[in-house]
Amino acid sequence: MRYRIIIFLLLFLTAGFQAHAAPDGGELYARNCAACHGEKGESGIGVPLTLPSFQATASDDYLRKTIRLGRPGRVMPASTLSDTEIDAIVGFIRGWGRQSRAPSFPTTPIQGNVEHGSRLFATQCATCHGANGEGGKGTGVTFSRPRDQQIMAPALNNPGFLAAASDAMIKAILVKGRDGTPMSHFTGKESALEDINDLVSFIRSFEKIPKHLTAAVLETEQAVLIKDSPYDLATTIANVKLAAISNNFIFIREQRLAYGLVPEGQEDPRQHIVYFCNFNMLNSALATDPRVGLFLPCRITVVEQNGKVKMMAVNPKRLSKIFNNTELNALCDEMTKRYLAIMEDATI
Ligand code: HEC
Ligand code: HEC
CATH class of the missing domain: 3.30.310.70 (TT1751-like domain)
Known part of the structure; x- marks a missing residue:
């Protein structure tokens, strides 16, 4: 009898423990993200999340906000998961990048010359990211796209991206590039750090474009x-x-x-x-x-x-x-x- 009570108590305690256990990031990732980003983050409809070059230029804050806000109109959905669940997914994604610690970036805005940034963007970035930063046609890796385009360029004018990425993070992406993707770094001879500041300010100026132009999803009441x-x-x-x-x-x-x-x-x-x-x-x-x-x-x-x-x-x-x-x-x-x-x- 006493054993039965002990077993009952143990079951009771472990059940209670499980209910309060931290959410399993791997499981949440498998359920919410793997279909698009690949089971191991190797990419699919969504961009790769495992590359060291990605991990080195994406802060935890960026990942959290990207998951929460999504990219309206660009396939990547906004999430209704709880903050703890999102943290668990971020922790899981970080597990792929054990070699590099999660970077963090200051939130201080970068002051550059928007006008000059716009000219640089037209000649160096627009072929991939579109004239107004609207991103490549088709998204991710497996949608119909030119075969020589390994990964489609994300939309930079997207409200989800702009709200998630700080100026300093965008600058780091431009300085370091994303090795393993078509996104190269821009610290060659023509692109001095000042030019990069101008580009960052130009990208930030996309925030002024009305949302119905950057994230247009058809509205209809009639299902x-x-x-x-x-x-x-x-x-x-x-x-x-x-x-x-x-x-x-x-x-x-x-x-x-x-x-x-x-x-x-x-x-x-x-x-x-x-x-x-x-x-x-x-x-x-x-x-x-x-x-x-x-x-x-x-x-x-x-x-x-x-x-x-x-x-x-x-x-x-x-x-x-x-x-x-x-x-x-x-x-x-x-x-x-x-x-x-x-x-x-x-x-x-
Ligand atoms: C229906 C497909 C889909 C699902 C589901 C999805 N994503 Fe995405 N994700 C995308 C696409 C497509 C992009 C690129 C958006 C663009 O092209 O502008 C993206 C972009 C991202 C980015 C930005 C990558 C970068 O280069 O900065 C992160 C981070 C991300 N997704 C994480 C996640 C996580 C974590 C989940 C699960 C909670 C998830 N995504 C669910 C399709 C998806
Ligand atoms: C050859 C095509 C190409 C060119 C040219 C290019 N990019 Fe990219 N860019 C990409 C791709 C592809 C990605 C997604 C990389 C990834 O999956 O991590 C990217 C990612 C980015 C990101 C991160 C966005 C996100 O959601 O992850 C920024 C910011 C960016 N590019 C800015 C620029 C700027 C500014 C220029 C011009 C100086 C430029 N890029 C030129 C293809 C390009």
Whole structure:
């Protein structure tokens, strides 16, 4: 009996201990970051986090803020984890850079000549980082990009980056470069330290660009597009197929919504789904962001409820926000217009 009490007490104590144990940074990293930055931080859709050159020019404060704020519109999501959880992830990332201690940088602003910095930027940085610091097209390492571009240049005008990086840290990146990436150092003959100060001040001046230009994510209240049909179920389905074709899509198939989810023959006969595709759009969407594949091919659901027939589709504009990817904006906007056109045509 006494043993049982002791065992019970031990279990109780260890359970309590586990509940209060520090969060496991490795586990949190695996769950929240590995899909994009690689299990071992070797990179993927996100940039590499293990390189000694990265570790040497990224302070803990920068990592914390980058995780918290993300990079709005540039795929890297903002995090809702607790501060202790974020600290645990930072500790885990630091574990990869054991050779170098975490650097820290003063927060004092650097005073440089913005005008001169802007000229230097146009000739030395814009080819990779874009004329206004908007970053390379495509993000990270595996998105569609020129094969000779090993890693896409991050957006420097991004509010997430500007809020996370201090002037002194940006200066350190320019002085040291990031060995192992296309980002070289700028302490060659033409780039005196004064020039670097001018560049830092120019990058800081991106903060004045309105946020809707640097971090534009399409806003829409409507998660789902819905339209009533004046026709019966079978006619509406036939109309959607024809309307898709006349809007430059190829009809793929039509099936009951629950097909494959319930035993065959037991699907609700009043819920159908029509699949269609435009291969040009599909290819350009996948090249921009492979995650769009989750929502492809295009689909419109047709349901009958209380004798009324409705057409429904996920609003493609939502994808820009879900995927935090500005580059999808034009495509999402276009897709929403086409979905609405198909639904409209199907009711004529
Ligand atoms: C959906 C993909 C995705 C996820 C998930 C993600 N990231 Fe990122 N991350 C990116 C991309 C893409 C960039 C580069 C942004 C750019 O190109 O402007 C980036 C940038 C960063 C940077 C800045 C790197 C530098 O060179 O200064 C850090 C640090 C970072 N991510 C850490 C993390 C951590 C830690 C997590 C998990 C909490 C995480 N990321 C989750 C895609 C992702
Ligand atoms: C050949 C292409 C290329 C050129 C030219 C280039 N960069 Fe970069 N830059 C990159 C890449 C790629 C990265 C990401 C490195 C990494 O993954 O750590 C980067 C990273 C940076 C970063 C860190 C941003 C972050 O989120 O990690 C800053 C700041 C920066 N570059 C500024 C500049 C400035 C200023 C110039 C011009 C003097 C310049 N770069 C020229 C490709 C380039």
